[in-house]
Amino acid sequence: MPATPAWPPKSAPRLFVPGPLHAGQEMALDGPQAHYLARVMRVAPGDAVILCDDLTGEWAAGVTDAGKRDVGLRVEERLREREQVPDFTLCAALLKKDRFDLVLEKAAELGVRRIQPVLTRRCVADKLNLERARAIVTEAAEQCARTALPELAAPIPLAQLLRGWPSERLLFFADEAGGTPASAAFSADPGPAALLVGPEGGFDDAERETIRAMGQARPISLGPRILRGETASIAAIALWMGMVGDWAK
Known part of the structure; x- marks a missing residue:
């Protein structure tokens, strides 16, 4: 039968x-x-x-x-039931449209809780169509069988992001000038966290100094090669999820 x-x-x-x-x-x-x-x-x-x-x-x-x-x-x-999403925020500098579309899609697939677009001095793009961006995030969540949508905020200037940063949340800073290897940094501080990734031209010296002066900032290295902004976001999210996020459970 x-x-x-x-x-x-x-x-x-x-x-x-x-x-x-x-x-x-x-x-x-x-x-x-x-x-x-x-x-x-x-x-x-x-x-x-x-x-x-x-x-x-x-x-x-x-x-x-x-x-x-x-x-x-x-x-x-x-x-x-609605899934318990890891407490991880991606703070990504705006990129050219197709490249930032990829960041939105893959961040949703990889399981971030919140996406905060950021405006820096070297950003090529300075606007984001939020309705279109939310559609990309939603379609990605549907495709990968998420039961919780990532929160998507409107872009804000880097200075505003840093000024209002909560004291209890670490900010892993993907610094092309170097830092602690990402795997070691993530393992050492496995609590609620965020990742800050720069634009095509990287952060300028003044921005880098301001970020590094924050007590919550943890400069990290993503290896020996210079990565594009979208590659850095995707690689770092995957590494965090695999080491201390819901991939590790």
Whole structure:
């Protein structure tokens, strides 16, 4: 006798929706989400969709109606509670659009809790479309099966970031001038932390001196090669997650 297929199937599309969700709830999705389900995934009544609300966790839902403009869903059961996200913030200087898009996407996939874009003297870009950036972060979280969305803040100047820095949070500073090897620094201070990464041209001397003068700052080295801003962010996040984050559990 053939085995009963698992429900919902692992291939079911995933979406973040407003919450809180609960069993028995009925809803209709429209706009880009409806287009994705109906036109791209071609769902039909009875098909499964995975929903996350960034509040209560992950839920299985069944399609009740798949029209041209909206898709009806009925929430069936909770599959997972909202995940406990490691307390790690990425403070990344703005880069050219395509490169910063990559930072946003990979930071979400790698599991950061918060993303704080930063404006420095050598930033090539000085603006960020927050609506577009949040869409990139959300799509990345859906793709990698996160149940919690990273917080995404509006860009702020470096001076403002440093001036309001909390006394209890370490700031690992990816300094191209050198510092403690990142692996050793992360192991020595495994608590709530943040990573500060500079722009294409790096930090200027005055910025570097100001950062290093902070008691919470920990200058770190990411190896013998000069890394692009997006590479430095991705590499350092992965290393932190592997050593003291949720990859190590």
